[in-house]
Amino acid sequence: MTVLGVNLRSWEALGTILVLVVMVVLLFAGPQIFDLFTLFKVTLFVAMAILALSMGFIWGYGGILCFGQSAFYGLGAYTYAIAVGNIGESTGPFFLAIIVPAAFAALLGYFMFYGRLSDVYLAVVTLAVTLILYNFMRSTAGEEYAIGAQRLMGFNGISSIQPINWPGDGNAMLFPDEIFHLSMGCLILCYAGLKLLNRSYFGRVAVAIRENELRAELLGYDVRLHKLQTFTIGGGMAGLAGCLGVNFNSFVNPDVFALNFAAEIIMWTLIGGLGTLVGPVIGCIGLLMLKFEIGQQQITNTYLIFGGIIMVFVLAVPAGLLPTARQLADRFLPGLGLGGAEVESRREAAQ
Amino acid sequence: MTDAATNGVPILETHGLTMRFGGVVAVDNVDFTMSEGELRCLIGPNGAGKSTFFKCLTHQYKASAGRVRFRGADITGSHTYQIARRGIGIKTQVPSVFDGLSVHENIWVAARRHHGRREANRIVEGILERLRLSALARRVVGQLAHGERQRVELGTVLTGEPELILLDEPTAGMTHEEVNQTTDLIREINKTTSMIVVEHDMQFIKAIAERVTVFHQGAILIEDTMANLEQNQQVRDIYLGKQHAA
Ligand SMILES: Nc1ncnc2c1ncn2[C@@H]1O[C@H](COP(=O)(O)OP(=O)(O)O)[C@@H](O)[C@H]1O
Ligand SMILES: [Mg+2]
Numbered sequence: 239m240t241v242l243g244v245n246l247r248s249w250e251a252l253g254t255i256l257v258l259v260v261m262v263v264l265l266f267a268g269p270q271i272f273d274l275f276t277l278f279k280v281t282l283f284v285a286m287a288i289l290a291l292s293m294g295f296i297w298g299y300g301g302i303l304c305f306g307q308s309a310f311y312g313l314g315a316y317t318y319a320i321a322v323g324n325i326g327e328s329t330g331p332f333f334l335a336i337i338v339p340a341a342f343a344a345l346l347g348y349f350m351f352y353g354r355l356s357d358v359y360l361a362v363v364t365l366a367v368t369l370i371l372y373n374f375m376r377s378t379a380g381e382e383y384a385i386g387a388q389r390l391m392g393f394n395g396i397s398s399i400q401p402i403n404w405p406g407d408g409n410a411m412l413f414p415d416e417i418f419h420l421s422m423g424c425l426i427l428c429y430a431g432l433k434l435l436n437r438s439y440f441g442r443v444a445v446a447i448r449e450n451e452l453r454a455e456l457l458g459y460d461v462r463l464h465k466l467q468t469f470t471i472g473g474g475m476a477g478l479a480g481c482l483g484v485n486f487n488s489f490v491n492p493d494v495f496a497l498n499f500a501a502e503i504i505m506w507t508l509i510g511g512l513g514t515l516v517g518p519v520i521g522c523i524g525l526l527m528l529k530f531e532i533g534q535q536q537i538t539n540t541y542l543i544f545g546g547i548i549m550v551f552v553l554a555v556p557a558g559l560l561p562t563a564r565q566l567a568d569r570f571l572p573g574l575g576l577g578g579a580e581v582e583s584r585r586e587a588a589q
Numbered sequence: 590m591t592d593a594a595t596n597g598v599p600i601l602e603t604h605g606l607t608m609r610f611g612g613v614v615a616v617d618n619v620d621f622t623m624s625e626g627e628l629r630c631l632i633g634p635n636g637a638g639k640s641t642f643f644k645c646l647t648h649q650y651k652a653s654a655g656r657v658r659f660r661g662a663d664i665t666g667s668h669t670y671q672i673a674r675r676g677i678g679i680k681t682q683v684p685s686v687f688d689g690l691s692v693h694e695n696i697w698v699a700a701r702r703h704h705g706r707r708e709a710n711r712i713v714e715g716i717l718e719r720l721r722l723s724a725l726a727r728r729v730v731g732q733l734a735h736g737e738r739q740r741v742e743l744g745t746v747l748t749g750e751p752e753l754i755l756l757d758e759p760t761a762g763m764t765h766e767e768v769n770q771t772t773d774l775i776r777e778i779n780k781t782t783s784m785i786v787v788e789h790d791m792q793f794i795k796a797i798a799e800r801v802t803v804f805h806q807g808a809i810l811i812e813d814t815m816a817n818l819e820q821n822q823q824v825r826d827i828y829l830g831k832q833h834a835a
Contacts, residue, residue, distance in 0.1 A: 439701055446698045449687035456647065456685065457699045457745060458673035 254433055257516050261429065265422040269415035277418055278486060283526055284421040285482035287519045288428050288475060290506050294518035295432050296472035297507055299441065301448030302465060303357050306364030307503050309371055310339040310473040312494035314480025316375070319396045319490050323388030327408035328400065335481035336474045343473025344466065351462040351469070365500060372495035395491025399484050412485075421482045428475055432515055435471075444468050498541065505544060509551050511558025520559055598661045600625045600753055600783045601646070606655035608641050608807075615641040617807035619655070623800075628779045630794045630815075631787045633804030634827060639787045640682050642804070643755050647672050647679050659753070678751035682758050682787070684738040688731035692722050692741050695730055699745035716744045721770070735762035747778070754778065756786045760793055772796050791815075 272280055289311050296302045314335040321331035346367060350360050377383075379392025390396070402417060404410040412420065435441045443464060447454045451461050484490045493499065502525065510521025525544065532540045555562050599622045608616040615638045623629050631639050645652045648669045656665045664672055687695050696716050700709040717723045720740045725733065730741050739759060746754060759775070760768045768790065775797050778784065788794050794801060795815050803810040803818065805827055811818070818824050 439706075442694070442698055442701075446687050446690065446694075449689045450685060452649070452669075452681075453685040453687060453742075453745070454698075455669040456673055456679055456681075458670050458702050458749065460668075460670045 253516065258426070258430065261422065261426050265419060265426065268418050268422065274414060277414055279530065281414070281418045281421050282483065282486040283523050284418070284425050285479045285486060286522050286526060288421075288425050288482065289479035289503060290510070290518040290522035291425075291428050291432060291515055292472040292475035292479065293503050293507050294510070294512075294515050295436075295475070296468055298511075298513040298515075298518070299436055299448065300444050300465060300468035300472070302469055302472075303361045304364045304469070304472070305361040305504060306366075306368035306500055307472070307476055308494060308500045309364065309368040310343055310476035311480040311483065311499075312368075312371060312375075312490075312492075313339040313342055314477030315484045315490040315494055316390075316396075316480075317477065318481040318484055319399045320385045320388045320390075322400045323396070324386035326400065327406070328402040329405045332402060332481055336477045339477030339480070340470050340474030344470045347466045347469040347473075351465045354462075365497075368495050368500050369497065372492050372497075375492035375495060391491075393492055395489060395493075397489045399488040399490065401485050401488060417482075417485050421485075424478060424482060428478070429515060429519075436515075440464075440467075502544070505548050507558075508548065509555075509558060511560035511562070514558075514560045517558050517560035597624070599623060599658075600627070600660055601785075602658040603646070604656045604658075606642070606645055606657065607653045608638070608645050608650055609653045614807050616645060616652070619807075619809055621802070621809065623783065623785070626779075626783055627800065628775070628784045628786065628798055630798035630801045631785060631804060632789070632794065632801055633810070637804040638807040639804050640757055641807075643679060643681075643757055643785075643787070646755065647677060673749070673751075676749075676752035677755065678746035678749060678753070679755040680739065680742050680746055680757060680759060682761075684735065684742045686730050686738055686742050686745070689729065691727050691729055692733075692744075693717070693726040695741050696722075696744045696748060700748035703749050712748055716747055719747075720744045720774070736764065736767050739763070743774075751782065753783045753785070756784065758787050758789065760788065760790055768793060 268280065269277060289307065292310075293304070293307045296304055296307070317338040318328075318331045318335040321334045322328050325331060346364070350363060355363060375390065376393040378390035379394065381389065383390040383392070388396070400408075401411045402420065403412060436445075443454070443459060447459065447461050447464055454464075455461050480490075480494070483494075503522075506521035506525055507518040508521070509525065510519065511517030525547075528543070528547075529540055532538070532543055551558070557565070601621070601623050603619055603621045606616055606619040606621070607614065617638070619642065621642075631642070633639055641650065644650045646657055648664075648667060652665065656663055658664065659672070659675055659677060662675070664675060667675070687698065690698070693713060696713045697709060700712045700716070703709075704712055714723075717726055720743060722737075722740060722744060725737065730738060733741070739762070743756075743759070756775070760771055763771060772793060775784065775786065779797075786794075786797065799814060800812060801815050801818055802812045803824055810827070811821065811824060813821070
């Protein structure tokens with residue numbers, strides 16, 4: 239069955255539609271079904287989900303193992319805070335919070351990809367850059383560390399950051415429900431945008447490069463440039479997440495560059511499933527909810543539990559939640575003929 | 590035909606091409622020339638440097654010394670992808686394909702680099718037909734047999750209509766039937782494209798090639814017709830003898 243040119247005979251297409259429907263329903267119903275505290279929390283989850291998408295994209299599709307995706311999130315957060323502190327009207331800062339991290343990703347990516355850094359070194363370099371930013375931002379407590387009118391505030395972080403306002407009017411700040419709408423709208427756009435990108439020529443070449451860089455080069459693709467583009471898109475998207483993230487509590491501190499946060503993003507992706515977009519989002523929201531729950535009690539340390547979870551997943555569900563669920567569904571519901579192209583061909587192969 | 594062809598400029602020339610790995614000289618001061626439209630076979634025992642020679646031509650390895658000219662243009666320092674864009678296609682010894690993608694996707698990604706969306710789809714169908722891969726179009730390449738994967742790789746190479754194709758052991762792992770089909774296919778491709786083929790199968794070489802270049806310990810030992818080479822005692826000693834004995 240085909241709807242609007244989309245072949246429904248695959249989990250993939252069904253899943254995409256389902257996810258979009260859920261997100262659109264949440265977009266409109268969110269402020270009605272959640273109390274104010276929950277709405278704040280959900281808004282933060284949504285911002286983090288955008289970060290998870292960016293990681294799922296560059297790692298799962300682009301094959302770029304970046305252990306410092308949080309650096310771009312943090313840069314987006316700080317860029318917004320500094321810019322809005324100077325300008326006082328949020329439209330410019332909002333876009334700067336996307337452009338600055340994207341530009342930083344492009345610069346960093348240029349040296350990594352054109353320097354032909356291998357996977358492991360790339361992971362190490364991105365993590366190192368994140369930790370350098372962490373140490374630098376922590377050392378900016380002095381008054382001399384200011385960009386324009388905005389002091390950087392060192393390890394105390396920047397607080398009372400002015401929220402996003404309606405474009406053009408710095409006094410018409412968005413209410414929490416409006417910030418939720420904006421964040422959710424951004425998430426939907428990012429998800430749909432990446433879905434389209436992955437189906438496009440660009441996205442298919444990205445996957446081909448992930449599968450076999452040498453073959454892509456031998457066919458005439460400039461792998462370095464292509465990876466750089468993928469990485470830059472991911473950096474901009476993570477920056478957007480950071481901008482929305484600071485609007486959750488009008489606060490940012492150097493912990494956005496800390497090792498814990500960098501590691502969490504990797505966990506979201508591994509647990510949710512590499513090579514999917516929704517998987518990392520599921521992993522992200524699941525772990526964040528768990529973190530909030532654990533935070534409510536004093537018995538044990540969050541990262542102890544996270545460590546246990548990641549070990550269980552790596553050993554028991556190595557493919558991650560979503561790919562495993564797809565495989566199970568295909569095994570137990572084969573009569574529905576829902577298997578994707580890959581799965582179908584695997585079945586053909588088995589016969 | 591281009592000016593280069595009519596002027597008799599060789600399609601490929603190397604001068605003093607050398608590749609060292611530490612103390613091992615895998616390609617040793619090779620001067621190689623072939624003309625437009627030729628189908629040349631490279632033979633030589635394992636470790637003679639044939640694959641390394643191909644890797645230097647396509648800049649998978651940066652040669653230690655020497656120059657490579659393609660249609661008169663110096664491509665020694667060009668990147669692998671630039672050499673591909675100039676029109677050199679290669680099928681590597683170990684099949685290099687996109688294992689996680691389907692046969693169709695493999696060839697589509699290759700075709701799309703040269704053609705618009707519609708045209709690419711048309712080309713893919715043509716290639717699938719030509720390489721008898723239509724029935725396998727939706728299969729994941731990683732699950733195919735060695736011979737089938739070789740055909741997929743050749744398919745991706747053909748989409749760009751390269752002017753020179755390098756084939757590194759194209760019949761390895763193929764059934765007798767498949768070898769015959771590949772013979773026909775190579776003959777057909779050679780009508781429009783210059784080719785260098787690395788092979789061990791003597792029947793196959795006799796069927797496709799006029800001139801044969803013998804590699805030995807990284808250097809060119811001799812270049813001649815297969816018929817003459819079979820009479821050459823030196824060649825028999827280092828290579829054919831072993832083959833016949835095997
Ligand atoms: N990447 C490499 N590093 C070190 N030695 C290599 C490498 N590639 C090839 N060699 C050596 O170069 C020589 C030629 O190998 P190769 O070109 O694969 O031979 P052939 O294809 O003719 O069988 C061999 O001695 C091989 O061990
Ligand atoms: Mg070889």
